[in-house]
Amino acid sequence: MELKKEKCLPCEVGGVPLGEKEVLEISKMINPEWGIEGSKIIKRTFKFKNFKKALEFVNRVGEIAESEGHHPDIELSWGKVTVKFTTHKIGGLSTNDFIMAAKIDEVEI
Numbered sequence: 001m002e003l004k005k006e007k008c009l010p011c012e013v014g015g016v017p018l019g020e021k022e023v024l025e026i027s028k029m030i031n032p033e034w035g036i037e038g039s040k041i042i043k044r045t046f047k048f049k050n051f052k053k054a055l056e057f058v059n060r061v062g063e064i065a066e067s068e069g070h071h072p073d074i075e076l077s078w079g080k081v082t083v084k085f086t087t088h089k090i091g092g093l094s095t096n097d098f099i100m101a102a103k104i105d106e107v108e109i
């Protein structure tokens with residue numbers, strides 16, 4: 001399964017988050033730069049040569065999020081963007097979070 005080619009599925013309230021072992025397994029399918037916080041959040045920081053490039057990246061990420069219906073928390077600074085994913089509806093990580101990470105890893109600025 002190539003995560004970057006998968007589509008996010010609508011999350012159901014009451015859905016069960018991925019367990020610690022499942023998170024460790026699926027995290028092998030995305031760039032190792034993604035960190036895992038408490039098995040509930042994945043996050044990665046991307047570096048750029050200036051603010052304008054960083055903002056361009058944020059807008060591209062936003063387009064992907066809108067098309068997939070699954071959204072990140074984003075921190076934008078001069079030359080730096082930190083992207084975090086968690087599935088709010090289930091209070092933890094789902095496959096959607098990893099699909100989005102794989103798609104974002106493909107963005108070229």
Ligand SMILES: C[C@H](O)[C@H](O)[C@H]1CNC2=NC(N)=NC(=O)C2=N1
Nearest residue numbers: 011069070071072086087088089
């Ligand atoms: C109605 C809408 O599709 C849902 O609220 C979506 C929107 N984007 C989302 N993004 C994330 N990260 N988690 C969610 O639970 C979520 N739910």
